[in-house]
Every structure is written in structure tokens, then in C-alpha cells.
Amino acid sequence: MTGSLTVVGLGPGDAGLLTESARRALDAAEDLVGYVPYVARVPERPGLVRHASDNRVEIDRARHALELAASGRRVAVVSGGDPGVFAMAAAVFEAVEHGEPGWRDLTITVEPGITAMLAAAARLGAPLGGDFCALSLSDNLKPWPVVTARLEAVLRADLVVALYNPISSARPWQLGAAFEIAAGIRAPETPVIFARAVSRPDEAIRVTTLAEASHAPADMATVVILGASGTRLIPRAGKAPYVYTLRSVAAV
Amino acid sequence: MTGSLTVVGLGPGDAGLLTESARRALDAAEDLVGYVPYVARVPERPGLVRHASDNRVEIDRARHALELAASGRRVAVVSGGDPGVFAMAAAVFEAVEHGEPGWRDLTITVEPGITAMLAAAARLGAPLGGDFCALSLSDNLKPWPVVTARLEAVLRADLVVALYNPISSARPWQLGAAFEIAAGIRAPETPVIFARAVSRPDEAIRVTTLAEASHAPADMATVVILGASGTRLIPRAGKAPYVYTLRSVAAV
Incomplete structure (x- = not known):
């Protein structure tokens, strides 16, 4: 498996409150996974596939992102604020713990953000x-x-x-x-x-x-x-x- | 008084973990005030005056920054991590509350950062x-x-x-x-x-x-x-x- 998954903190909303590292992770992504309004914050560009989903389906969304990464894609899961604070990072690791053994070998990173x-x-x-x-x-x-x-x-x-x-x-x-x-x-x-x-x-x-x-x-x-x-x-x-x-x- | 004071969160250290807004505040500053290792993180450039001080003198440092701003300077107080989390922002506002009445009319902003x-x-x-x-x-x-x-x-x-x-x-x-x-x-x-x-x-x-x-x-x-x-x-x-x-x- 050569894919990767980055959970990216978008901060509170204004583009100026994104870190440079988070911006680079978004620029490098092939697939964008997240709750509709967070995915909408990232501008469209050629080669970026968007997977927007409803709220309250965090584990399904995390599993979907891990499947994409396991298939070789470079995936960004987007989260408002900081992904580690009442957001997607814990759901991703919960899905890893209970999911395919191979998911533990994926490169999973978290890009922190400015939480609310x-x-x-x-x-x-x-x-x-x-x-x-x-x-x-x-x-x-x-x-x-x-x-x-x-x-x-x-x-x-x-x-x-x-x-x-x-x-x-x-x-x-x-x-x-x-x-x-x-x-x-x-x-x-x-x-x-x-x-x-x-x-x-x-x-x-x-x-x-x-x-x-x-x-x-x-x-x-x-x-x-x-x-x-x-x-x-x-x-x-x-x-x-x-x-x-x-x-x-x-x-x- | 036409000066301003921005308390800038430098994040944990890597330049990529700075927000774009914090970077702009550093680029706009005429005076840089802070604890020695935080001031050292900001590259020197012509027109930037550096005021590095020792740790544990937060209130003195805050008062100095407010005096500079009150004299018309564009001042950045730099803090590691987020300035509002066990860092310089609370010291600045404590100095404002107990300091010159005119300091309350200064434009004071806080640029959040990634806390440790x-x-x-x-x-x-x-x-x-x-x-x-x-x-x-x-x-x-x-x-x-x-x-x-x-x-x-x-x-x-x-x-x-x-x-x-x-x-x-x-x-x-x-x-x-x-x-x-x-x-x-x-x-x-x-x-x-x-x-x-x-x-x-x-x-x-x-x-x-x-x-x-x-x-x-x-x-x-x-x-x-x-x-x-x-x-x-x-x-x-x-x-x-x-x-x-x-x-x-x-x-x-």
C-alpha cells in the first residue's frame, strides 16, 4: 500500500488562519473527504476528487478515506478547527483500530489547526x-x-x-x-x-x-x-x- | 495614538505551523518584543527593531510593548504556541488594565497559533x-x-x-x-x-x-x-x- 491519509485542520474558517503545512497537504491531495461545508472551503482544481458527506457519519467517512488511501490514493480528510478536538482525527484512528490490519501500515498524519x-x-x-x-x-x-x-x-x-x-x-x-x-x-x-x-x-x-x-x-x-x-x-x-x-x- | 500591538502566536516552532495571518503580522511589524528564543525565530530584516528579554519578566515586557505602541510604533509581541495559552496575551491585557488609560484606545489584536x-x-x-x-x-x-x-x-x-x-x-x-x-x-x-x-x-x-x-x-x-x-x-x-x-x- 503506497497511499497516504492526512487529517487536515482547516482552522475556524478564514484562509489566513490555515497553517502553511495544512495548505501544502491540501495542495498535495488527490481525494478530499469531509463534511459538506468543510469540503466546500477548499477550492476546486483539476485532479482533485471531492467526497463530501453529511454530518454524524464520522466513522463511515473515516473508513471510506482509509479505503481510498489503501488503494494507493493520496487522501486529505478535512476538519474544521483542529482535527484532534471534537473532530475527525479520533474517528480516523478508531476506524484504524477496528478496521483492516493493513490500515496500520498506511502513512497517516495529522495537520493541526486553530481550534474554535x-x-x-x-x-x-x-x-x-x-x-x-x-x-x-x-x-x-x-x-x-x-x-x-x-x-x-x-x-x-x-x-x-x-x-x-x-x-x-x-x-x-x-x-x-x-x-x-x-x-x-x-x-x-x-x-x-x-x-x-x-x-x-x-x-x-x-x-x-x-x-x-x-x-x-x-x-x-x-x-x-x-x-x-x-x-x-x-x-x-x-x-x-x-x-x-x-x-x-x-x-x- | 496611532500605533498598534499584535500578540503573535509562533506555533510550536516549525515555520510551516505558523498561520498565514501570523506571518503577515510579523512582516508588518516595526518592533519585535519577546522572550529571547521566540524573537530569534523571526528572521532579521531592515527596519525591524528587536527587543529580546529574559523569561519571567512578562509584565515588564508587556508594558514596554504597550509604550512602544503608544509612541506610534507597529509592535509585534511574539509568543511560542498560542499567545492565549500560558503565554503573553494575558500579560498584555493585565498590563492594559493596570496601565495608562490611553492604552485602552490602542488597536490590540491577537493572532492565534498552534499551542503545544x-x-x-x-x-x-x-x-x-x-x-x-x-x-x-x-x-x-x-x-x-x-x-x-x-x-x-x-x-x-x-x-x-x-x-x-x-x-x-x-x-x-x-x-x-x-x-x-x-x-x-x-x-x-x-x-x-x-x-x-x-x-x-x-x-x-x-x-x-x-x-x-x-x-x-x-x-x-x-x-x-x-x-x-x-x-x-x-x-x-x-x-x-x-x-x-x-x-x-x-x-x-
Whole structure:
């Protein structure tokens, strides 16, 4: 088998936020595999075969990409943000573990990308400036009691919390439930950031408080960042405030 | 004031892992401010004034950069990895909050970068494939009991844990203490990754187990990733294993 598979992080959307290494991997690909809107981000060119598929078929998509690579093709699996953060890389390796033994001999590489929480944080200042975590709020792949137990643990430990997959039409109530849990642990004035489609034409960023968070709009393209006790706003005349989290924690 | 300040993420080291937007910010800078080895990564060119300083003077460095910007200069503060993750962005905004009122009117932007844990994860597979967190193990800016309480909380919540600043000559024992805490909570065969200087000429990556972790070398250029219960190795003939974390969590 002489084919190869690269899982490429496209970053949050703007072409300028792609790494040079990711761009080279896209330029070298013969087959492009991914969720429809990610495949659409890569310009068409002669010799590039596009395989766009629906969301929520990650393992099928990964197996298809591995089959193409095993047949000798140079395959790029495209992922928004960073492919290792709630995206395609884990699905590819899960497919490798449970798939054809020969797939383990393929050259599989991962090109990292700017994941949504980093892009959102950069737009606002430095809200991830202290210890932080990334949790997926989806209960498609883990039981809801696990989601809430993890959320409570990191809230009590005073980490900044980035919530991925906060809401979808099939999961309309989980984000509100998460805010209720947070309201029992963190102060009502805690900054909460809603960052949607960062760096894309429809970017929308909103900074609110935990007390008001349940009124803010969110969707699957949104990452929600819950501040910690050290997260601060810097007001500015006529401009959106900066948001950052103190690097230091005082002795208790 | 017509100057500007951009905090630029240089990524883990290889020039190919810089974003195009970060490269443009470096090309536009008149003054380059940062820790010696980061400033050294940016090629010299006519018209670029370099201000390299020692580590552990982040606030002084931030104030110097803001003074330069306030005097009308186009300043780039350079940071390894992502500037918002245990790096210079939070120091810059802390300096803004407590500094000259006019600094709030400056145009301050942050160019995100590939932070160490994402670069390390990409080299190995997808070890951050589930919920995860990033903790700094340094007790320079927070009391050690806060560090250990956070570590215990995220270990019990079964998050993958990326440890930044794991060890230094001034803090030789904290990493061993962290492994002891982890050994009381996670299984001895839990995968542990030591990723040093990823993408640089002296890159060294080692995958071991929690039981053996205290024997592996680490320094300030190392990020340590502690696997969760769903972190798995895929053995490969004659090659390093892939490491990934399952996206799904079984019902308990």
C-alpha cells in the first residue's frame, strides 16, 4: 500500500488562519473527504476528487478515506478547527483500530489547526489565560450524567470552560441546563462569551454574564466560554471590552 | 495614538505551523518584543527593531510593548504556541488594565497559533479526542494546593490532562508529585505522553505509562499529556504506536 491519509485542520474558517503545512497537504491531495461545508472551503482544481458527506457519519467517512488511501490514493480528510478536538482525527484512528490490519501500515498524519476556542479567545483578548478545559456538551456519544458530572467538577475547580457542540435542533435544552449548573457554582456576573463562526463572514461574538447567558442565541457553529473567578473585562470607550483571565491565583 | 500591538502566536516552532495571518503580522511589524528564543525565530530584516528579554519578566515586557505602541510604533509581541495559552496575551491585557488609560484606545489584536498540546497530539494520533483540559503545573503564579486540587478534580472527572510548564530547574519536584496524585486515581497502564520541542530539530516524543512516567525525562520545553480511561494505543509493526482517545463514553 503506497497511499497516504492526512487529517487536515482547516482552522475556524478564514484562509489566513490555515497553517502553511495544512495548505501544502491540501495542495498535495488527490481525494478530499469531509463534511459538506468543510469540503466546500477548499477550492476546486483539476485532479482533485471531492467526497463530501453529511454530518454524524464520522466513522463511515473515516473508513471510506482509509479505503481510498489503501488503494494507493493520496487522501486529505478535512476538519474544521483542529482535527484532534471534537473532530475527525479520533474517528480516523478508531476506524484504524477496528478496521483492516493493513490500515496500520498506511502513512497517516495529522495537520493541526486553530481550534474554535483559541480563535474565539484571540478575538476578545485572553479569556483562556489561566487553566482551562474543553468539554463537548453533546450527549450523542456520552451519557448526559457524565457531561454534567464533568461540568460540575471543572466549575468547582475554577477552570475556564470552553463548551463545544453547545446546542443543536436535536439537543435544544442541554445548554440551558449547563447554565443552570454553572449558576449554582459561579457568580452571576461571571463573563460568558458566545463566539459564532469566528473569522467567517457571518461571525457573531457576544460577551454577556452568567445571569444573562440563557437569553443569548447559540447554535452548532458557536463555542461558549464560561469565565472563571479570575476572568475580567476591560471596558473601553465606544468599543467592545477586552476579556482576559488572570494568570495568577491568590492564596486562599 | 496611532500605533498598534499584535500578540503573535509562533506555533510550536516549525515555520510551516505558523498561520498565514501570523506571518503577515510579523512582516508588518516595526518592533519585535519577546522572550529571547521566540524573537530569534523571526528572521532579521531592515527596519525591524528587536527587543529580546529574559523569561519571567512578562509584565515588564508587556508594558514596554504597550509604550512602544503608544509612541506610534507597529509592535509585534511574539509568543511560542498560542499567545492565549500560558503565554503573553494575558500579560498584555493585565498590563492594559493596570496601565495608562490611553492604552485602552490602542488597536490590540491577537493572532492565534498552534499551542503545544495540539501539536503534540497531532504527532501521535488524537489523544485529545475526548474532553480535555490544560493545566499549568507551575506554582510561580498560583499556590501549589490550588494546582493539586485542580489536578485531582480533572483526574476524577476522567478528562485528558495536558500539563504545561511541567518542570524547571527551580521547580524540580512538582511533576513527580503530580504523577503520584494521578497514580492514586488512574490505572497504572494509562498512556502518558512526553512531547518535547515538537516540530523543532530537537523534537523528542515518548509514550509511556503512568506506572513508568516518573522515569521519563522532561523540561520546560515539554508538554505532558495524561491519558483518560478512553485513551488507547494502536500497536504497529516496527513503528511507534498511534495514541487516541475514544470520542464516546459508555453508560455507567
